[in-house]
Amino acid sequence: MASYRLIVNGEPRSIEAWDPAQPLLYALRNALGLHGVKFGCGLGQCGACTVLIDGAPARSCTTTIAQAAGKSVTTLEGLGSPERPHPVQAAFIAEQAAQCGYCTNGIVMTAVGLLARTPHPTAEQVKTALAGNLCRCGSHDRVVRAVLRAAAGAGS
Numbered sequence: 001m002a003s004y005r006l007i008v009n010g011e012p013r014s015i016e017a018w019d020p021a022q023p024l025l026y027a028l029r030n031a032l033g034l035h036g037v038k039f040g041c042g043l044g045q046c047g048a049c050t051v052l053i054d055g056a057p058a059r060s061c062t063t064t065i066a067q068a069a070g071k072s073v074t075t076l077e078g079l080g081s082p083e084r085p086h087p088v089q090a091a092f093i094a095e096q097a098a099q100c101g102y103c104t105n106g107i108v109m110t111a112v113g114l115l116a117r118t119p120h121p122t123a124e125q126v127k128t129a130l131a132g133n134l135c136r137c138g139s140h141d142r143v144v145r146a147v148l149r150a151a152a153g154a155g156s
Contacts, residue, residue, distance in 0.1 A: 008032060009078025020066035028075060036076030036105050040134070043085050047106035047133035051075050057113035067080040076105045079112065088112050091150035092143075099137035107133045111147045120151050123129045 004015050008028070015027045023042075028034045028051070037060055040048030042063035051060045052074040080086035083095065088111050098104040107130060114121060114129040121129070126147045135143070 004065045005068060005071040006068050007097040008034070009025050009074055010072075017064060017065050019106060022065045023061050024063045024065055024068045024073070025053070025060040027068075028060060028073070031035060031066045034077050038102055040102070040106075045132075045134070046103070047110060048103055050106035050109040050133070052109055052113055055116055057110045057115065074109075074112075077106060081107070086112065087153070088147065088150040091146040095128065095142045097139055097141050097142040097146040103133060103135040105136075107135065107143055111143075111150065114147070115151055121147070123148060 001016050001018050002020060004017060004027075006013055006015070009080050013032065015031045017027060017031075025037060025039060028037050029039075037051055038048040038103060039061065040046035044059035047059070049059055049061040050057050052058070053063065053068060054071050080089050088108055092098060092104065110130055110133055111126070114126065118125055123144055126144050130143065130147075131151075
């Protein structure tokens with residue numbers, strides 16, 4: 001069994017795994033108990049498993065533990081807390097941008113990555129950035145409003 005060292009939500013962590021091809025998703029959920037990240041399709045197509053790796057959105061179901069070794073991984077739990085939500089989380093709450101919530105992890109993490117690269121995106125830039133995140137609930141307009149609200153600094 002090999003040990004993989006990475007920074008998860010700002011903390012150095014060591015994760016044991018038999019297989020270097022083990023998806024990062026499984027290590028985060030099973031070894032570290034971080035359940036904000038969701039298993040959706042397992043193919044990197046739906047976005048539910050999105051995390052930030054060195055600040056950029058990445059699909060944790062198709063990123064291996066070996067690929068993540070030595071990098072900084074941020075999950076939904078690393079963004080904010082109920083008492084002090086991240087501005088994107090606060091904006092999602094204010095806009096009531098989640099329905100069932102299953103896709104919300106991936107959308108929030110993708111939005112955080114977008115705003116790090118493009119602090120003041122247009123609605124079209126938000127839609128383009130989130131195009132790879134599948135949501136069947138139909139809250140797309142509220143999601144776009146929430147990301148624009150966070151960009152404007154009006155999270156809550």
